[in-house]
Amino acid sequence: MPAVSATTPTVRKTALNPVHRQMGAKMVEFNGWDMPVEYPSAGGIIAEHNAVRTGVGIFDVSHMGDIRLQGPEALAAVQHISMNDASRLAIGQAQYSALLYPQGTFVDDVIVHRLGEDEYLLVINAGTREKDFNWVRDNTRQYSCQAENLSDDFTQIAIQGPKGVNLLQKLTDIDLSAVKFYWVTRGTVCGLKNILIARTGYTAEDGFEIYVPADHATSALVWNQVLEAGKEFGVVPCGLGSRNTLRLEGNLSLYGHEISDTINVWEAGLDRFCKMEKPDFIGRGALEKAKSAGLKRTLVGIEMIERGIARDGYRVLDDSGREIGHVTSGSYAPFLKKNIALAYVPPAFASAGSTVKVEIRGQGVKAQVVPTPFYKRLKKA
């Protein structure tokens, strides 16, 4: 007889859920959310991925969370919990960062947007919404500012790819050529006033993310208008499948894989987003100690040499078959047409060209360490 358990948490849905289902999307559960993994009508993961690399694709990323910190000491609060230096942000500027535990390991990665004089928006992962908000609220109490959980207020649509700017320009009065990468602004989008427009994304391409009201009618209206405006650019709807292959090609971390509460900033290779020259922030002390102690493992990019696909969790072996690490994320890369992976290995194996093996169904399959990112978009002159 199965034990009586607490209420099974119901799977959550974004406001666009009925629209995805209507479009025939294949749905999957991701961190408690019922999300599209791919759209057969768009051609599936590979077609979606390549549309983003060469044209434009759109994603419903409303499952992500949003925390606003507002008040006279909002900057101090952000500086305390975030490892990057938010004091460098002009109004309208954003940066990649992370919230750390005192041990220097990850609560979550985050994009910090400075929306106003004393107003910051933290966009966080879907699976860590509650944990992050509790963490932010509990660790900013001493500052004169308010932490608000706005996660349910927005439908967030990502418009990604070289033609993303052309698509969105048709729907807004803002001159998007004046919005640089990792900057944000507000404007009228699809007739809706004061919409947050951010030139951010998780695809290693140019693109935008728009934050519209989360009611079903508005969300569907905007999504459909975006699809319509994008027709001339070959726009396709994209799911979590291509979202993952796109970010993997660009060496963008995924919480629970490359970063977690047992991995520190140096191991994850995110040094450039961690400003140790800041007077203090949660995790700084532990990171200083860890720096002196030296790395025991480090994140590297891997490319398969022999036939086989390295996947999440597979063991990494040295030439003699001894386990030296594990794959954090691995897949066939649709644009590069290679089998790639990210993995933790000891520093001795970390130089480009080192050969290792990945254990695939009991066999050690040859791979080599390669520089990352695997893919980098060409920046326009």
Add this chain to the structure above:
Amino acid sequence: MSYPTDYKYTKEHEWIKVDGRNAVIGITHHAQESLGDIVFVDLPKAGAEIVAGKTFGSVESVKAVSDLYAPASGTVTEVNGELATAPEKINQDAHGSWMLKLTLKDPNELNGLLSAADYEKFVAEEGG
């Protein structure tokens, strides 16, 4: 989708076409549709023995690894080398993309397999 009536089918979504003691094996249209874009196929070499009901290889889509189950026992005589470099052919035409040819050990094993009509019914009931 009409499933070829001269093929037999398994509940694991493989098909087998028999001609005397010779057989050809592949996966069904439903299988490739569920998998999505196929990017890798792992098959045994010619000369290998496969056993009915046991796994003989795997097929991978971008998101998943799926085992292949032998519809019947026998010795592999030929492997479709095209699938090593163009696995997407299975998505394009699953019933026309053969994976293995074999010499059957015991043609009676096929009696337990599904007809095209039974397989279609099975797929519909599975909710596919």
